[in-house]
Amino acid sequence: MENLTEVLQLFLSIDNFIAIALGVVIGVTVGSIPGLTATMAVALALPFTFSMQPVAAILLLVGIYKGGMYGGSITAILIRTPGSPASACTLLDGYPMAQQGNAKKALKAALFSSVIADFISNIALIFFAAYLAKIALNFGAPEFFWLICFSLTIIISLASGSMVKGLLAALLGILLSLVGLDSVFGSQRLTFGNYNLMDSISFIPLLIGLFAIPEIIEFYRKKAIPHIKAKASGVGMTLAELKRCMKSIVRGSLIGVIIGAIPGTGATAAAFISYSDARRRSPNKANFGKGEVEGVAAAEAGNNGVAGATLIPLLSLGIPGDVITAIILGAFMVHGLTPGPIMFQENLSLIYALFLGIMFSSLILLVVGNAAIKYFSLIADIPKSILFPIVLMFCVYGAYAVNNMTFDIWLMLAFGVVGYLFNRTGIPAAPFLIGFILGPMFEDNLRRSLLISNGDMSIFVRGPITWFFIAITFGSIAFAIFRFFKDRNAKLISN
Amino acid sequence: MKKIFSATCIAACSGALLLAASISTASAAEWPTGDVRLVVPYAPGGTTDVLSRRVADLLKDALDTNVIVENRPGAGSTIGTGRLARGGRDADHTLLMASPGHTIGAAIYPDLAYDPVEDFVFIQNVIDIPNVMVVPASSPYQSVVEFIEAAQDKNMAFSHSGVGSSIHMSGELFKTLTGSQMTAVPFAGSGAALPALLGGDVDVSFENMPTVYSHIKSGDLRALAVTSAERSPYLPEVPTLSEIGEHNLDQFVTTAWFGLIAHNSFPEEGYEAMQAALDEVMERQEFLDFAEQLGAQPGQVEGEEFKQFVIDDLARWEEVAQQAGISQ
Amino acid sequence: MSSSGLSNVKQIKDTLDVITGVVLLLISLVLAFYLVPNYIGEPSILQNPMMSPRWLPNIVSWLILAFSVLLILQGILVSSDTENDERKIVKGPYRRFIIMLIAFLVYVLLFETLGAILTGILATVLLFLAHPVRVWWAYGFALAFPVGVTLLFVNVMNVPLPLMPY
Numbered sequence: 001m002e003n004l005t006e007v008l009q010l011f012l013s014i015d016n017f018i019a020i021a022l023g024v025v026i027g028v029t030v031g032s033i034p035g036l037t038a039t040m041a042v043a044l045a046l047p048f049t050f051s052m053q054p055v056a057a058i059l060l061l062v063g064i065y066k067g068g069m070y071g072g073s074i075t076a077i078l079i080r081t082p083g084s085p086a087s088a089c090t091l092l093d094g095y096p097m098a099q100q101g102n103a104k105k106a107l108k109a110a111l112f113s114s115v116i117a118d119f120i121s122n123i124a125l126i127f128f129a130a131y132l133a134k135i136a137l138n139f140g141a142p143e144f145f146w147l148i149c150f151s152l153t154i155i156i157s158l159a160s161g162s163m164v165k166g167l168l169a170a171l172l173g174i175l176l177s178l179v180g181l182d183s184v185f186g187s188q189r190l191t192f193g194n195y196n197l198m199d200s201i202s203f204i205p206l207l208i209g210l211f212a213i214p215e216i217i218e219f220y221r222k223k224a225i226p227h228i229k230a231k232a233s234g235v236g237m238t239l240a241e242l243k244r245c246m247k248s249i250v251r252g253s254l255i256g257v258i259i260g261a262i263p264g265t266g267a268t269a270a271a272f273i274s275y276s277d278a279r280r281r282s283p284n285k286a287n288f289g290k291g292e293v294e295g296v297a298a299a300e301a302g303n304n305g306v307a308g309a310t311l312i313p314l315l316s317l318g319i320p321g322d323v324i325t326a327i328i329l330g331a332f333m334v335h336g337l338t339p340g341p342i343m344f345q346e347n348l349s350l351i352y353a354l355f356l357g358i359m360f361s362s363l364i365l366l367v368v369g370n371a372a373i374k375y376f377s378l379i380a381d382i383p384k385s386i387l388f389p390i391v392l393m394f395c396v397y398g399a400y401a402v403n404n405m406t407f408d409i410w411l412m413l414a415f416g417v418v419g420y421l422f423n424r425t426g427i428p429a430a431p432f433l434i435g436f437i438l439g440p441m442f443e444d445n446l447r448r449s450l451l452i453s454n455g456d457m458s459i460f461v462r463g464p465i466t467w468f469f470i471a472i473t474f475g476s477i478a479f480a481i482f483r484f485f486k487d488r489n490a491k492l493i494s495n
Numbered sequence: 496m497k498k499i500f501s502a503t504c505i506a507a508c509s510g511a512l513l514l515a516a517s518i519s520t521a522s523a524a525e526w527p528t529g530d531v532r533l534v535v536p537y538a539p540g541g542t543t544d545v546l547s548r549r550v551a552d553l554l555k556d557a558l559d560t561n562v563i564v565e566n567r568p569g570a571g572s573t574i575g576t577g578r579l580a581r582g583g584r585d586a587d588h589t590l591l592m593a594s595p596g597h598t599i600g601a602a603i604y605p606d607l608a609y610d611p612v613e614d615f616v617f618i619q620n621v622i623d624i625p626n627v628m629v630v631p632a633s634s635p636y637q638s639v640v641e642f643i644e645a646a647q648d649k650n651m652a653f654s655h656s657g658v659g660s661s662i663h664m665s666g667e668l669f670k671t672l673t674g675s676q677m678t679a680v681p682f683a684g685s686g687a688a689l690p691a692l693l694g695g696d697v698d699v700s701f702e703n704m705p706t707v708y709s710h711i712k713s714g715d716l717r718a719l720a721v722t723s724a725e726r727s728p729y730l731p732e733v734p735t736l737s738e739i740g741e742h743n744l745d746q747f748v749t750t751a752w753f754g755l756i757a758h759n760s761f762p763e764e765g766y767e768a769m770q771a772a773l774d775e776v777m778e779r780q781e782f783l784d785f786a787e788q789l790g791a792q793p794g795q796v797e798g799e800e801f802k803q804f805v806i807d808d809l810a811r812w813e814e815v816a817q818q819a820g821i822s823q
Numbered sequence: 824m825s826s827s828g829l830s831n832v833k834q835i836k837d838t839l840d841v842i843t844g845v846v847l848l849l850i851s852l853v854l855a856f857y858l859v860p861n862y863i864g865e866p867s868i869l870q871n872p873m874m875s876p877r878w879l880p881n882i883v884s885w886l887i888l889a890f891s892v893l894l895i896l897q898g899i900l901v902s903s904d905t906e907n908d909e910r911k912i913v914k915g916p917y918r919r920f921i922i923m924l925i926a927f928l929v930y931v932l933l934f935e936t937l938g939a940i941l942t943g944i945l946a947t948v949l950l951f952l953a954h955p956v957r958v959w960w961a962y963g964f965a966l967a968f969p970v971g972v973t974l975l976f977v978n979v980m981n982v983p984l985p986l987m988p989y
Contacts, residue, residue: 036980043539044981047548140696141680164897168847168890175854175883181570182876183681186603186658186821187864189876193606195577198570220923220953223915264687317693318709320686323538330545333788338709386961389926389950390968393943396930397972400939401982403538404567405574409931425843426910443879444683451680452652452696455871565983820866 003349010055010353019056020357023063024364028372030064031071034081034208035398038068042327046334054335055350059357061328062311066118066361069267069307070369073110073300078103078379079391081212086267086303088207088433089275093288093295101234103380104373106296108237109245111369113297114304117253118362121308124257125315126355132261132309133316135465139262141448142459146469147262148442151269153476154276155431163484166431169422173435174442176201183444184451196407205399205412206436210429212395213416216388218423234380237293245297248278252298256305263313263321267306268437272430274302280479308358315339315351526765527588530561533755534591536575538568542624542703542789546753547592549785550621550776557772571659572596573604579758580609586758587765590618593756595661595749595812598805602812603659603821611809616761617801619773620754620794622786625704625723626665628736629716631695639719639734642699643742646675654680654688654697658821661751662688664812665701665722667819668749673742679819692716703751704729704790724748729790752808754794754801770797839910840898847891855884922953939976939984943969 023045030041041064049057072084077094090110097106124132139147152170159166179190180200191197252274259270278298279288288295311328313319318340320326332339337347344351379387399412422429453459460466533551537543544566551562567575572594579591593615601611628639636642642651655663658681670677680697682688685706691697693715700707701722708729710716720736721727736747755769776782777793786793796804859880869875926946933942947965956962976982 030980036976036982040539040980043544046545047552050549050552137690137694140691140694162894162897164890164894165843168887168894171883171887171890175880175887178880178883181658182864183658183683184679184874185864185866185876187866187876188605189863189880190858192862195570195574195608198573198604199568217923218912220950221912221914221920223913224954263690264683313690317690319689319693322686326541326684326686327539327545333705334785336788338712340709340713341715342709342713383956385951385954385956386958386964388954389947390964392926392930392950393947393969394972396934396946397939397943397976397982397984400934400984401976401980403569403574404565404983405569406931406935409934413927413931424910424912425839427843439879444681447874448680448682450871450873451678452691454650454652454678563983564981820868 003352006349007352007356010349011356013053013056015053015056016059016353016357017360019052019060020063020361020364021368023060023065024067024361024368027064027067027069028071028074028365028368029067031068032074032083032372032376033398034075034083034212034394035204035401037084037204037402038065038071039323039327040401041068042324046327046331049331050334054332054337055353055357057331057335058328058354059361061324061331062354062358063361063364065324065328066304066307066365067368069304070111070114070300070365071372073114073296074107074372074376076211077106077110077296078376079212079387080215081391081395082207085203085207085437086271086306087299088211088268089271089299089303089430090296091211092275092299092430093290093292094299096289096291097293097296098380100291102291102293104234104377105237105241105293107373107377109241109293109296110300111366111373112237112242113245113249113252113301114369115362115366116249117256117301117304118307118365119359120250120253121257121260121305122355122359122362124261125308125311125358129312129316132257132312135258136262136313136317136319138463138465141445141452142462143465143469144262144264144441145445145449145460146466146473147265148438148445150469150473150476151273152434152438152442153473153480154272155434156477156480157276157279158272158430158434159428162426165425165427169427169429169432170435173432173437174439175435176206177436177439178443183440184447196405200440201436202402202408202411203436204402205408206415207433208395208399209412209415210419210422210433212391213413214419214423216392217416217420219384219388241293245294248274248282248294248298249301251277252301253305256302256307257309259302260306260309260321261312263310263319265441266322266437267303270306271299271303272434274305275299311358315343316341526762526768527558527560529588530563531558532563532565532585532589534575534579534589535564535566536568536572536591536593536596537566539566542705542751543572543592543594543596543753546622546789549782550592550755553776553779553782554772557775558768571600571604573600573607576600576611577608579756580614582758582760586760587762590755590757590769591615592621592753593805594753595664595751595808596659597756598809599659599661599664599812599816601809602816612802612806614759615756616759616766617798617805618755618757618766618769619797620752620801620804621773621777622753622789622791622794623723624751624753624789624791625721625727626662626701626749626751627704627707627711627718627727627730627733628669628699628701628720628722629692629707629711629718630699631692632715632717633695634698634717636719637717639736639739639744640741642719643673643675646673646677648676650676650678651698652678652680652696654682654691654700656682656685656688656702661749662701662703664815665749666699667821668747668811668815669701669736671815671818672744672747705788708790722747723750723792727790727792729787749808749811752794752804754796773797836901837898841895844891844893844895844898847887847894851884851888851891855881855888859884919953922949926950926953935985938986939973940969940986943973 030036031038042061072087073090076082076087076091077098080091080095082088094106155170181198255274256270259265275298310321310325313321314325320329399408449459535544535547548564551564554562653666692700711718718733720734736744863877926949929946976984
């Protein structure tokens, strides 16, 4: 009881509420601007938290993190420009929806599933942190290797149209991801002596280039379509639609929670895994990639499910799972707190006050997101001839902002041309992106495992987790082959 | 002007402050004449970035001008440093937070467009973070010597946060000096490396103090030694590697050092004003508290001594990189 | 003779796929035989071939080769069931496209020398003229956005965009 009053004392401070609200607003805004990432905003806000109370300080940063996770989806849906890497998956269905005049629906779907996923993720953080942290510790390089292998199988379900083209796209993505310094020997790979390439190809210029720029090129290449004066933003999401998506949202959230609890995988992978899982199970499979509301919901659930869960290894083990949580760890340390088992013994009230604040942030996200949608959805009504030049300007500034290098502007436009050629030849961009993200993880964990075991291959089958992922990897491939023949038979019969 | 922090008593402190004040008033007319830029050759959010922002914040008061932090990440720290080396219009008001990346980068990257020593002036070493040799709690090795003896016939895996990090190079240095059988296992940052260490997948690591301090305290990791020249006040019971004395370890002194450098066209009055300002910053309680949270110690060298320190550091890493086959 | 050659060409079901496949095939050959051996350093001692920095690039190159051959075969043999409109676009006037390219070049070539604001305004106005925007106040955006966004980036987000021509 005594504890409870202490918790409430720590939590019920006006500073905390201001910090959360401010954090979410900053996060949504920054997240929605291409090139400006939640990571940057968190890093910039960190010095301001030095003088704040610890609870308010952490909540501000967590608020930015969560807001940023959602904010990225806004521009992904409206202008095909993912504000953050994790929202790249959202645009696969979000942008087509906006093009069909359902911008508002897509935005609402993204918001609702983000909030629900966020909530589920928080629950997991509060009640299952200890259990999930144990899984995280048992997740070594070989387990990671199989998780990545399983994740690679989602390329099969993302390769809409031609399987061969999808696999080619993924291979090209893997190839480009290998540019840079070799992670084991430090030798150069396909950098051609260019220093700008040594840290490998920057992700955000690639992302913007691949998705936003082809739209712009196409617009200026195409015959002009007279602008139709109609409200393009459309209506919101109905309750029935939300209900229909609910299963995918919950599943996506759980995927996000598990991926988030394992340090080092990231929200982008979670979004794609959730998306492909939803697609595999959905009765509207054919509509995925063409503007399916469930696709938007699944993608956003996956990436927001990660947010709360990344705090699990941080709080319970003192291990930051990504750059943002590393910064939050820094904020804890600035206030003389060291996350980890000791904090649960010494500062339990503070942790519970944080939990309350984190739960509250989901609610704030709903309110702020709703307000944002109201104004942002107006973007869908702006004629493209005015909108696109301004989008291009944002893309250029954003690409530059990532590393403060003009080289990244070149890179972005080059990938714009690649993306345009992909569209013209029917090579899908999503598998390319998956290959680019997972390629280095695949290679690193393979080699890491071999280094740990000193070349002994038996490390790849060392425990139940590896067997589990081996089983679902091959299961997933077998399912895809079965599906392929079934579809072909069905086609033959109908012919 | 050798500065040993433990030796500063109140009188010396106020004397230094007076001196600092007189220098800064003498040179305030000439430098700074505008905003000062502090280039951080790493991405936002890393140790170097957090540290730089903290220092910039305190420098603002000491210099009485705006100090703008600018991240120029890429290729170790060589892209940001290369930019500074090119000089240019603002070179007289631009500083850079150098770290082991400065010397290790120069040791492992081929054909750098700059000379890591001659192209810069070395103002002051601001902070030193020791690395700690840690093993998982379940590890059978209780001391460094036991570890080395076991490593003569068993191959030990050590985790590090990326090729060319001070953690990686410390491991390679240990391997070279002691003749142990060790394999470097790279991870994407210390955060990703920690679970492998806690879970016992790797045998040892030479992690930065702030990363592992809480795990040492909680008993999940066991500290065998620290890499700094003197024992760390935060882990007083843990020996330094150099005091072990056997297996050539007396040569093993290395820290993750951070210090301010500038282009070699940096004006003399700026150099003096910066040293005075840094002296002031490093005596501020906020700074000392911050250093304590990092398990770090305020820097020990400045000016020519700092330059010599960098030269020695560079020579050492060049040798280690060559032995480990990392240099290209 | 010539007619049989012509009928062969006609049998190709999807010319675009064949061209794409050939291009990718060429890329994979360049990769496997030139780029990977020449531009990826390999340490002299290797315990395990899988540890080599060339291992995955090699595999990927050969897989691209294999799949591009498959794509060529698919293009020759299988007619794409949906003559998908997504791949084809009705092309507009070249003038507009060329102005867009100029705007791109303005960004990459002048960004450092002219600064973010001026290039932003210049490129945006160019693009407004390319796909003519006839509402005069829209040109206010072309001024306001580059200025506003640059100031936001520089002052609030601490992003050092190049500001002014020196």
